[in-house]
Amino acid sequence: MTYSVAVSGASGYAGGEILRILAAHPDIEIRTVTAHASAGRPLVAHQPHLRSLAHLTLQPTTPEILAGHDIVFLALPHGQSGQYTDALDEVGLVIDAGADHRLTSAADWDAFYGGPFHEPWVYGVPELVTATGKQRDNLVGAHRIAAPGCNASTVSLSLAPGVAAGVIDPTDLVSVLAVGPSGAGKSLKPHLLAAEVLGSANPYAVGGVHRHIPEVKQALRAAGAAEVHLSFTPVIVPMARGILATSSARIADGATDTDVRAAWERAYADEPFVQLLPEGAYPRTADVLGANTALMGLHIDRDANRVTVVTAVDNLVKGTAGAAVQSMNIALGLDQTRALTVNGVAP
Structure with a gap:
């Protein structure tokens, strides 16, 4: 099965890294990329290293444009993704690379971020040891995932x-x-x-x-x-x-x-x-x-x-985009290593 994907915040570092990884994912079709001030410009004007995605144009980040995909990645500044997540009820899997859905405590959110508090989603660090096993168990079949802070x-x-x-x-x-x-x-x-x-x-x-x-x-x-x-x-x-x-x-x-x-x-x-x-x-x-x-x-x-x-x-990889894609793989029942590498780049 091929899953259609939209990536918001595609002109930024996190969004670009998500796109770089997904571009090599055999089960993913990157259909839509969105941004704010950069909307209307070619993706490669902001991500010139993503040559395989040169055909994509940045569209405005709106719920209407993000809806209609199997998977949506939100790579927006902290405090901005929450305004979209409530409008994406019909999207099967939403992964937020921002902080809006990471914290379970409203008091912590108020103290360290401020603004509206949004419900916590499943935390996207599969290897994290928990009192009952691994966080990976909670990601299986998840529909809403909060990627971690690096x-x-x-x-x-x-x-x-x-x-x-x-x-x-x-x-x-x-x-x-x-x-x-x-x-x-x-x-x-x-x-x-x-x-x-x-x-x-x-x-x-x-x-x-x-x-x-x-x-x-x-x-x-x-x-x-x-x-x-x-x-x-x-x-x-x-x-x-x-x-x-x-x-x-x-x-x-x-x-x-x-x-x-x-x-x-x-x-x-x-x-x-x-x-x-x-x-x-x-x-x-x-x-x-x-x-x-x-x-x-x-x-x-x-x-x-x-x-x-x-x-x-x-x-940008294990700290953000790689964790998000790994968590996506687990949620979809795919091999967690799909499109991800353990090999670095040297020198």
Whole structure:
């Protein structure tokens, strides 16, 4: 069966990455692409690398244009997709790459985003360990999926195995992330200009205010944490793509070194896209560019009594578009690896 697809926000980074992946998907026909200010222009005027989609023209983003497809991807700024989702009742599968349907708590939404709160959808991180198994189980047959925040899913995947196994203390978590500026979207922002970013590392959203914090806490509570305390510090670094998240947690009383490493080994042993590296090996962002892969290195520091997990992802693939397409595959009953690769691009 071939599924017809519309992608909104197609002129942006997330929308473009969704299109790049779907263009190689044998079960998908990309029928419609939409945008706001760019409507009426050829898609390739904004996504010149998508040569196989040069025949498409950006149309206005309206419920009428998005309706009538089997699948709709919404790649819109936070707070904008909710206005469309209520009007797409007849679309079989809608996947939101924004934040509008990620959070289960209205109070968290008000505190970190503001504006109208929309119902939570099934969270699109298949490998995420939960108290009852994997988030993948909830995606089977889903009709509405919330793709993750890139930083949030990276940190959640890094720490959830330890929480679920009871080998780390979820009230003492620290994550510092080196992040490429493409995660902030394509809109012009002065602090993301090349002149500001090149040759510098710039912390932002310091002190517990980053919007992905409630998403991480929500995921770790789903993994079994009764209470979560997380110090979360992202740093923009001069690379277009990528996240390198260094997360640490205090080791729970009584947990042995074998217990700790075994928690991550068990969690990801059969996962094609989340891979734990051998002891003593750590990933680079260069190793995952263009891939739907999260590479993870783990170190046990008994002097500090902490475990450190270093995880590398491509924020536009595993962090956003790849997670969305993987979740789509699972929801439709297709092989989860369809159109997705574990191989990065080098050099």
